[in-house]
Amino acid sequence: MEYHFRLYFEGRGILLALAFLICSISGNVLAQGAELQAREDPERQVHWAMGAFFGTGWYRVDDNRSMFIFRIPPRQTLRESSIDEKGKRKLGIEIHYPVTFGLHNLDQLPDFVDFDNFATVSFTPGIQFEIPLTEKWYLRPYIHLGWGKETSSSESAWIYYGGIKSRYRLGDGRVNWSLLNGLYFAGYQPEFKDRGQFGSFMTGLEYAQPLKNIELGGDDLWLNWHVTYNYFFDKLNFHVGEEQVESISDQWEIGLALSKGSKNIKIWFISFEHIGLSYKFSSNRQYTAIAVNLRSPFTY
Numbered sequence: 001m002e003y004h005f006r007l008y009f010e011g012r013g014i015l016l017a018l019a020f021l022i023c024s025i026s027g028n029v030l031a032q033g034a035e036l037q038a039r040e041d042p043e044r045q046v047h048w049a050m051g052a053f054f055g056t057g058w059y060r061v062d063d064n065r066s067m068f069i070f071r072i073p074p075r076q077t078l079r080e081s082s083i084d085e086k087g088k089r090k091l092g093i094e095i096h097y098p099v100t101f102g103l104h105n106l107d108q109l110p111d112f113v114d115f116d117n118f119a120t121v122s123f124t125p126g127i128q129f130e131i132p133l134t135e136k137w138y139l140r141p142y143i144h145l146g147w148g149k150e151t152s153s154s155e156s157a158w159i160y161y162g163g164i165k166s167r168y169r170l171g172d173g174r175v176n177w178s179l180l181n182g183l184y185f186a187g188y189q190p191e192f193k194d195r196g197q198f199g200s201f202m203t204g205l206e207y208a209q210p211l212k213n214i215e216l217g218g219d220d221l222w223l224n225w226h227v228t229y230n231y232f233f234d235k236l237n238f239h240v241g242e243e244q245v246e247s248i249s250d251q252w253e254i255g256l257a258l259s260k261g262s263k264n265i266k267i268w269f270i271s272f273e274h275i276g277l278s279y280k281f282s283s284n285r286q287y288t289a290i291a292v293n294l295r296s297p298f299t300y
Contacts, residue, residue, distance in 0.1 A: 052100050052124040052146065052159050053186060055278075055300075057291030061246055067119075073098035081130040081138070092130030096144065099123050122148030124159050140165040140298060148188075161186035165202075167298040176208040180228060180297055198236070204228030204253075206296060210261065219260040224274045228253045228297055246286045253280045255293040273299065 056071050074097045081092030102120040124146030131139040143162035149155070163184035170177040182202040206226035214221040230251040257276025264271045278293040 052098065052122045052144070052148065053161060055291045055293075057278075057289055059287075059289040059291075061248075061287050068103040070101045070103065071098060072100075081132050083132040083135055089132050092132075094128045094130075096126045096128060096142075097123075098125070098144075098146075100148075119152065120148060120150055122146060122159060124148075124161070126162070136169040138167050138298070140167075157188040157190065159186075159188045165298050167296075178206045178298075180204045180206060180226070182297070199233040200230050201233070202228055202230045202297070204297065206298075208259070208261070216258070216260060216265075219263060222259045222261045222274075224255075224257045224259050224276070224296075226253070226255045226278075226297060248282045248284070248287045250283050251280055251287065252283070253278055253297075255279075257293045 056069060059067050059069065076095040078093040078095065079090065082090040100122045124144045126142060126144030128140055128142035133139060141164045145160045148157055148159050161184070163182060165182040166180065168179045170179060180203065184202070185199045187197040204227050206224065209223045211221045211223055232249055236248045255276060255278035257274035259265065259274035264273060265275060272294045273296060274294065276293040278291050280289040280291065281287060
């Protein structure tokens with residue numbers, strides 16, 4: 001069996017809003033535990049352990065809670081998926097080793113290398129399969145299990161998340177549209193006030209378009225974009241003040257990136273599907289984020 005090891009700096013989360021602002025919340029609210037006299041709502045509240053779902057970027061709730069998340073997820077490809085003309089399928093297998101850091105602030109570059117500035121650290125290895133149902137329709141089930149810790153306290157938690165993603169390519173091969181869907185779950189132990197499990201449903205579209213007469217490293221340059229919508233089965237609450245709670249029930253995402261078509265972009269030993277940015281927001285506009293966009297929602 002042939003093994004490949006590739007390092008990706010990925011910028012897109014799967015349950016992005018499920019963990020939104022966990023680090024600033026944990027440092028300013030959850031770490032205070034029972035001492036916090038904030039209003040209690042019946043809906044579940046996000047715990048800092050959900051930071052494992054973040055993509056690299058800046059996240060904000062209610063204009064007064066912002067956080068920078070840096071995610072380094074090496075992955076090992078054990079086998080590529082495939083399907084031949086006779087319908088014989090080969091299961092794709094990847095092992096993921098994501099490490100996630102949450103920073104209190106990032107006003108200057110030295111803030112990033114200052115370990116005292118890190119609020120949380122987590123490591124959540126997992127396995128992801130790619131199943132070719134047909135030449136156009138692929139599924140990706142996955143599961144992760146790991147551990148995280150607040151650097152400013154003794155609080156730690158076991159973290160788990162998983163789900164299944166679907167990509168169906170539309171058209172006859174000349175049109176590069178794809179329909180995306182997904183079901184996700186996440187949780188941690190020990191639970192914070194019985195609020196340690198979350199789930200969401202995602203749907204969306206992505207499109208890849210070649211840019212005429214424009215090249216990158218001798219290859220044709222492509223423009224990739226996607227639009228997705230995540231609905232959260234549990235309304236997510238964030239304490240932004242002792243008497244103020246903001247709730248989020250969904251997330252929209254718009255992403256733009258440049259690629260080499262089906263080829264990866266390589267910089268030294270680092271490889272990307274594409275390079276760009278994505279903008280994320282909730283319908284009530286209490287949640288906004290700008291994140292690095294280096295992979296499709298399907299292959300994240």
